[in-house]
Amino acid sequence: MELGYVGLGNMGGALARRLLLQRKLRVYDLRPETMDRLAERGATPTQSPRALAEQCDLVMTCLPTSDHVRAAIFGADGLAAGLKPGSLIADMTTGDPNATRAMAAEAADRGITLFDAPVSGGPHGADAGTIAIMVGAPDELYARVKPVFETISPNVFHCGDVGSGHVMKLVNNIIAAGVRTLTFEAVAMGVKNGLSLEKCAEVLHKGSARSYSTEITLPRLASGDLLANFTLGLMHKDVRLACQLGIDSGAPMPVANLVRELFQMAINDHGSHEDVNMLIRLIERNAAVRVVGG
Numbered sequence: 001m002e003l004g005y006v007g008l009g010n011m012g013g014a015l016a017r018r019l020l021l022q023r024k025l026r027v028y029d030l031r032p033e034t035m036d037r038l039a040e041r042g043a044t045p046t047q048s049p050r051a052l053a054e055q056c057d058l059v060m061t062c063l064p065t066s067d068h069v070r071a072a073i074f075g076a077d078g079l080a081a082g083l084k085p086g087s088l089i090a091d092m093t094t095g096d097p098n099a100t101r102a103m104a105a106e107a108a109d110r111g112i113t114l115f116d117a118p119v120s121g122g123p124h125g126a127d128a129g130t131i132a133i134m135v136g137a138p139d140e141l142y143a144r145v146k147p148v149f150e151t152i153s154p155n156v157f158h159c160g161d162v163g164s165g166h167v168m169k170l171v172n173n174i175i176a177a178g179v180r181t182l183t184f185e186a187v188a189m190g191v192k193n194g195l196s197l198e199k200c201a202e203v204l205h206k207g208s209a210r211s212y213s214t215e216i217t218l219p220r221l222a223s224g225d226l227l228a229n230f231t232l233g234l235m236h237k238d239v240r241l242a243c244q245l246g247i248d249s250g251a252p253m254p255v256a257n258l259v260r261e262l263f264q265m266a267i268n269d270h271g272s273h274e275d276v277n278m279l280i281r282l283i284e285r286n287a288a289v290r291v292v293g294g
Contacts, residue, residue: 001148002026004056006049006072006079007093008034010229012062014126015092015119015152017041022151028052049073053082058148060117062092065237066099073103073114085111090145092117092133094173094238097163097245100136104162115141115162117149118169120176123229129153134172136165167245174242176212177235178259180276183213184283184291192289198222217277221292226277233272236263 005016008029019025020041027035027043028051035045046052049072053059059079063069069091073079079089089112091100100116107114121131132155135142142158149156159168187200201218204210217228239260246253266274266282284291 001057002055003148004028004046004052004059005043005062006052006059007062007068008038009062009064010123011119011126012092013038014123015060015062015131016043018126018129018152019148023148026052026055048077049075049079050077050082053079053087056083056087058088058090058145059083060090060092064093064234066091066093066095066103069093069095070099070103073107080107080110080112083110083112087112088141088145089114090117091115091166092119094118094169094234094241095166096241097136097166097170098248100166101163113141115145116165117145118165120169120172121153121155126152130155132157132172134159134165134168136160136162136167138162170238170242170245173235173238174253174256174259177239177263178255179211180213180217181259181262181279181283183209183211183218184280185287187218188280188283188287188289188291191291192287197291221277221280224293226280226292227275228277230276231272232263232267232270232274232276232278235276236260236267236272239263 003023004026006028008016008027016027016038020043025043026046027038028046028049029035039045061069061072104114115137117133117135119131119133125131131153133149133153134157136159146156159165190200191197201222204214243253243257243260266279269282270278280292
């Protein structure tokens with residue numbers, strides 16, 4: 001099976017690097033320098049999604065939004081123009097489940113099978129081979145592609161039919177965003193009442209409030225590092241998609257919608273391209289306390 005990868009940002013680039021440890025890989029990104037870096041690891045750069053698709057049986061995409069995925073597949077010189085009937089597209093973007101299902105139906109009309117396989121665990125998880133991969137695909141297709149994803153990580157999960165991987169990713173990300181927000185809020189209260197950020201990180205990591213935010217984020221902040229390599233805009237997009245899915249399916253999400261509003265406030269203060277951990281500055285302002293120096 002000939003593989004291709006489209007979208008070589010922080011996440012897609014890490015996933016592509018992991019694949020290159022065991023597989024040959026054609027790659028495409030709008031930024032030539034990202035392809036050049038992967039070429040040093042053995043990847044084959046291509047001139048367009050179409051050119052890549054013409055040489056591949058399975059193409060993986062990892063792009064900011066489902067709209068970007070649609071453009072990469074169905075736009076001028078897109079994947080659909082180059083893929084042979086029977087070829088596969090695995091969308092590893094954190095996308096809109098309904099948009100994914102619509103694209104899958106449109107691709108099927110062209111003899112192409114599209115399914116979803118978003119990931120969670122960040123670029124460091126991809127590089128370490130520990131990332132979770134959530135696949136939405138029919139049983140037979142899942143069995144066929146699982147060995148490919150296992151070259152990235154053993155943590156591959158079949159979540160159901162097309163779109164269900166993206167549903168699972170939205171469940172994951174709204175929980176992650178909510179826990180991050182409440183952790184920052186609670187720690188700001190603790191610091192204002194005499195605790196240090198370092199002590200909060202140390203104790204919370206061993207207590208019942210333990211989470212990714214206490215295990216990874218707080219120690220990072222305590223060291224003065226605000227960078228999670230994930231933007232406020234992307235987190236807001238994920239939370240918004242989860243809230244919209246709740247609306248569309250009649251599942252009330254009052255807490256999630258509050259989290260969405262708080263991320264919007266942080267974006268208004270700092271811009272959508274700032275790191276997600278800049279949320280702490282909004283929390284600090286609201287609590288009138290400095291939690292992280294710098």
